[in-house]
Structures are given as C-alpha cells and as structure tokens.
Amino acid sequence: MKYKKKALISVAAILVVTAVVIFFYIDPNAYPLFPKCPFLVITDLECPGCGSQRAFHQLLHFDISGAFHQNTLVVLFGPYIVLGFYLEYFDGDNKLPRIKNALFGKYAAISILVVIIGYWIGRNIF
Numbered sequence: 001m002k003y004k005k006k007a008l009i010s011v012a013a014i015l016v017v018t019a020v021v022i023f024f025y026i027d028p029n030a031y032p033l034f035p036k037c038p039f040l041v042i043t044d045l046e047c048p049g050c051g052s053q054r055a056f057h058q059l060l061h062f063d064i065s066g067a068f069h070q071n072t073l074v075v076l077f078g079p080y081i082v083l084g085f086y087l088e089y090f091d092g093d094n095k096l097p098r099i100k101n102a103l104f105g106k107y108a109a110i111s112i113l114v115v116i117i118g119y120w121i122g123r124n125i126f
Helices: 002-025 038-043 052-060 064-070 072-089 097-103 106-125
Strands: none
Touching: 002 052, 002 072, 052 064, 052 072, 064 072, 072 097, 072 106
8 A cells, every 4th residue: 555655646746747847848828738718718707727827837937926917826825735735645644733634624625615716706806
C-alpha cells in the first residue's frame, strides 16, 4: 500500500510539473490551445473558474495583480489548496491535526461553497 501511495505521488508530481511548464511558456490569452469555458460560451456569464488558466499563467510570472484581475479565487484559494495537498499526501494531517479539522471540516466546506457562489454571482453583477 505504501508503494501505491508513492507511485501516485510520483505520477501526480510529473503531471503537476508538466502543467506548470506548459502554463509558464504558453500564454492562454495568445494561443487557442486551451479550452474555452462551456458555461461562458453558452450563457455569456462567467463561472467561478473563468480566468483561472490566465490567472495561473500570471502567477507563474509573479504578476499577482494580473492574476487577481483574471480570477480572484485562484489567488486567494491557491495557498489553501496547497495546504490541503500537504495535509492529505505528505503526512500533514498527523503533524497538524487541528489545522486539518479547522480548515477542512464540514463548516469549512460550507463556508467555501458560500464564498464560491457569492463570487460567481458578484463577478457577473459588477
């Protein structure tokens, strides 16, 4: 079982590095390689994920302001997602059980859902 987890982490690391290299060198604004959001195409409204590819590209180039302009949630929730991976896959839940319970429990999930829905509505109104 331990070998499966190490293999999974290795494959995930390779995929993440590949994605980072692609997003670093290829600007989603300039190349049609990246897919368009189906929700945006159909409704002409932005979903909570719209702009995340462009925001990730901006973050890789240390343009926090540009990333924030493309998709605020990517900038704000990025560290939260990294912490979640650490807690789940790198034995962080044993080292930091209080943090895992506080930030990744039932009430945290509800809070995040409310923030995402609020962001979705707000970005289409303002």
